[in-house]
Every structure is written in C-alpha cells, then in structure tokens.
Amino acid sequence: xxxxxxxxxxxxxxxxxxxxxxxxxxxxxxxxxxxxxxxxxxxxxxxxxxxxxxxxxxxxxxxxxxxxxxxxxxxxxxxxxxxxxxxxxxxxxxxxxxxxxxxxxxxxxxxxxxxxxxxxxxxxxxxxxxxxxxxxxxxxxxxxxxxxxxxxxxxxxxxxxxxxxxxxxxxxxxxxxxxxxxxxxxxxxxxxxxxxxxxxxxxxxxxxxxxxxxxxxxxxxxxxxxxxxxxxxxxxxxxxxxxxxxxxxxxxxxxxxxxxxxxxxxxxxxxxxxxxxxxxxxxxxxxxxxxxxxxxxxxxxxxxxxxxxxxxxxxxxxxxxxxxxxxxxxxxxxxxxxxxxxxxxxxxx
Numbered sequence: 001x002x003x004x005x006x007x008x009x010x011x012x013x014x015x016x017x018x019x020x021x022x023x024x025x026x027x028x029x030x031x032x033x034x035x036x037x038x039x040x041x042x043x044x045x046x047x048x049x050x051x052x053x054x055x056x057x058x059x060x061x062x063x064x065x066x067x068x069x070x071x072x073x074x075x076x077x078x079x080x081x082x083x084x085x086x087x088x089x090x091x092x093x094x095x096x097x098x099x100x101x102x103x104x105x106x107x108x109x110x111x112x113x114x115x116x117x118x119x120x121x122x123x124x125x126x127x128x129x130x131x132x133x134x135x136x137x138x139x140x141x142x143x144x145x146x147x148x149x150x151x152x153x154x155x156x157x158x159x160x161x162x163x164x165x166x167x168x169x170x171x172x173x174x175x176x177x178x179x180x181x182x183x184x185x186x187x188x189x190x191x192x193x194x195x196x197x198x199x200x201x202x203x204x205x206x207x208x209x210x211x212x213x214x215x216x217x218x219x220x221x222x223x224x225x226x227x228x229x230x231x232x233x234x235x236x237x238x239x240x241x242x243x244x245x246x247x248x249x250x251x252x253x254x255x256x257x258x259x260x261x262x263x264x265x266x267x268x269x270x271x272x273x274x275x276x277x278x279x280x281x282x283x284x285x286x287x288x289x290x291x292x293x294x295x296x297x298x299x300x301x302x303x304x305x306x307x308x309x310x311x312x313x314x315x316x317x318x319x320x321x322x323x324x325x326x327x328x329x330x331x332x333x334x335x336x337x338x339x340x341x342x343x344x345x346x347x348x349x
Contacts, residue, residue: 009089011027015051021042024038059080064300113200137330138331140328145203146323154291177207179224179260204261208220210320225268254288257289
C-alpha cells in the first residue's frame with residue numbers, strides 16, 4: 001500500500017476539572033470499576049488541576065515526528081486522535097477524509113501486546129473507520145518494546161537516574177522496572193492461543209532484561225502499578241509500593257525505578273511513581289530516583305519514523321529479541337486469530 005498520512009492514536013486525558021469524571025467513565029466503561037475507585041482516581045487528576053499531561057506530551061512527540069519525517073523526505077501529514085478524550089479519533093477521522101486522506105498508518109502509543117496495550121487499539125480503529133463509513137484504510141504499526149532505540153533511550157534514562165542518587169548508595173541501589181498492571185486473566189489471554197498466553201508480561205520482562213543488560217545490571221525486579229479493577233479480581237503483582245516495603249525489609253538502601261511500560265510521563269507515572277512510590281521510599285528512608293520515559297528523547301521520534309519506513313521504504317525491522325514481530329494490523333482485524341481477546345470473548349480454537 002501507499003499511505004497518505006500518519007494517525008497518532010493515543011489514550012487521551014482531561015484538560016480541566018470538569019473533564020475528569022466524564023473522562024474516567026469513558027476509560028472504565030463496561031469494566032465494573034467501583035464508583036469509589038473512580039472517586040479516588042479523580043482526586044489524582046484534581047491534584048494536578050484536573051489536567052493530564054498526556055495530550056501536551058503527545059503533541060510534543062508529534063512535532064518531533066513531523067521534523068523527523070521531513071528529514072527523511074517523507075511527505076506524510078500527522079493527525080492526532082484519542083480513545084477516551086478530545087481530540088477523539090472519530091472526529092480526527094472525519095477531518096482526514098475531508099482533507100482527502102484515504103489510507104494512513106497508525107502509531108499507537110503502546111509498545112506492547114495484550115488487550116489493553118494492543119488489541120484495544122484495533123477496536124479503536126474499527127470504531128474510527130465506522131465513523132467515516134470505512135472511507136479510511138488504516139494500517140497499525142507493530143509493537144516496539146524491543147526496538148534498539150526504545151531500549152537505548154531507557155538505558156540512558158536509567159544511567160541518568162542512578163547518577164541522581166547519593167554517591168554512597170549508587171552501587172547498592174536496586175533497579176526496579178514497572179509497567180501498568182492488568183488482570184491475570186487478561187495477561188493469560190495475551191497473544192494467540194497457541195502461544196500459551198502472557199504475551200504482555202513476557203514482553204515487559206524482555207524489555208526490562210534488554211534495558212538492564214544495556215546498563216550492565218544483572219540484579220533487577222519487574223513489578224506493576226496503577227491497578228484499577230475490583231479487589232476480588234487478581235491482577236499482576238507485586239505492586240510497586242508493596243515492593244518497596246519488601247526491598248526495605250531486605251536492607252536495600254536505594255532504588256532506581258524505570259517505568260518501562262510507559263511512553264510518556266502521563267498521570268499514572270507522575271502520581272503512582274513520583275508521588276506515591278517516592279513518598280513511600282522517603283518514609284522508609286530509602287533513596288529514590290525515577291528514570292525518564294522515552295517520549296521526549298529525540299530517539300523516540302526516530303523510532304516512530306523507522307516503524308513507518310518499514311512500510312514505505314522496506315527498512316528491516318529493528319529488534320533486539322527473538323519475540324515475533326506482532327501488532328501490525330489492517331483495518332482493525334487482529335494480527336492473528338483470537339489474538340489478545342478479552343477472556344470473556346475467547347472461543348475454542
């Protein structure tokens with residue numbers, strides 16, 4: 001295919017206090033999240049004036065991607081659409097069609113597989129196309145958790161964070177990688193059935209291994225954050241704050257936290273890590289440093305354009321692991337039969 005544009009497809013975030021509750025209701029619709037949990041999370045947003053930084057950060061990435069496209073001589077206008085808040089992807093699609101766009105690549109702001117990390121973006125594409133009577137051909141770019149530029153950006157961020165610790169604690173600091181938790185059942189359903197599940201958690205573990213190897217660290221942990229489901233449903237554990245307690249009991253004096261599951265410093269990073277985890281470390285007397293996410297790093301825009309050039313110029317896929325390249329889909333169809341479906345939908349193969 002030839003392509004007329006790039007659609008930068010993301011999660012979305014509120015832009016003011018009045019947006020917070022409607023936004024959270026959009027995010028959690030159909031998931032059975034208790035109202036009191038929404039009230040709790042709403043306070044996290046209101047702590048920052050009801051504004052999530054995610055849209056601002058995405059716009060900065062888009063500007064960098066446009067500059068990188070121009071550097072490569074690629075004439076692809078970049079459009080921005082969200083799943084849960086304005087600009088909504090459906091509205092962006094209408095503008096694209098009005099501008100004469102008929103086929104576009106789609107960059108989802110998630111590096112991983114799994115339902116919420118990958119398959120839900122395919123559902124976004126189905127809904128977006130339906131809003132314009134399927135007048136757009138949309139090809140989603142692949143997962144990039146093991147891309148050399150993604151790993152290199154995180155590795156440099158870990159080095160920089162380690163340098164922020166008191167000199168006497170750097171050698172004994174524990175490196176802890178964190179990503180968004182999901183229900184155990186959702187992780188078990190991540191990937192096609194023949195793969196045996198857990199594509200999401202295995203990819204997170206592989207990204208952590210690659211980053212740790214790049215910085216020369218052999219001892220590290222992979223933990224989770226931002227759980228939002230009902231308490232009776234098991235989610236991936238341990239939670240980052242609970243893990244800090246465990247490290248303290250083991251006599252660890254300092255920790256470097258790397259949010260390897262996240263592209264940008266949106267609210268779940270700046271609240272769950274920069275507020276809750278950092279405060280807990282302070283209570284425990286542990287030195288704490290948090291590595292930056294790769295979105296603002298110039299290499300991230302390079303990564304996006306490399307993924308684009310795999311389609312436009314036949315550039316070989318940049319990968320550092322043996323995991324199969326996955327997540328590239330056309331018009332919202334899954335990349336493999338029954339891949340990353342929610343457990344309630346999965347049928348016998």
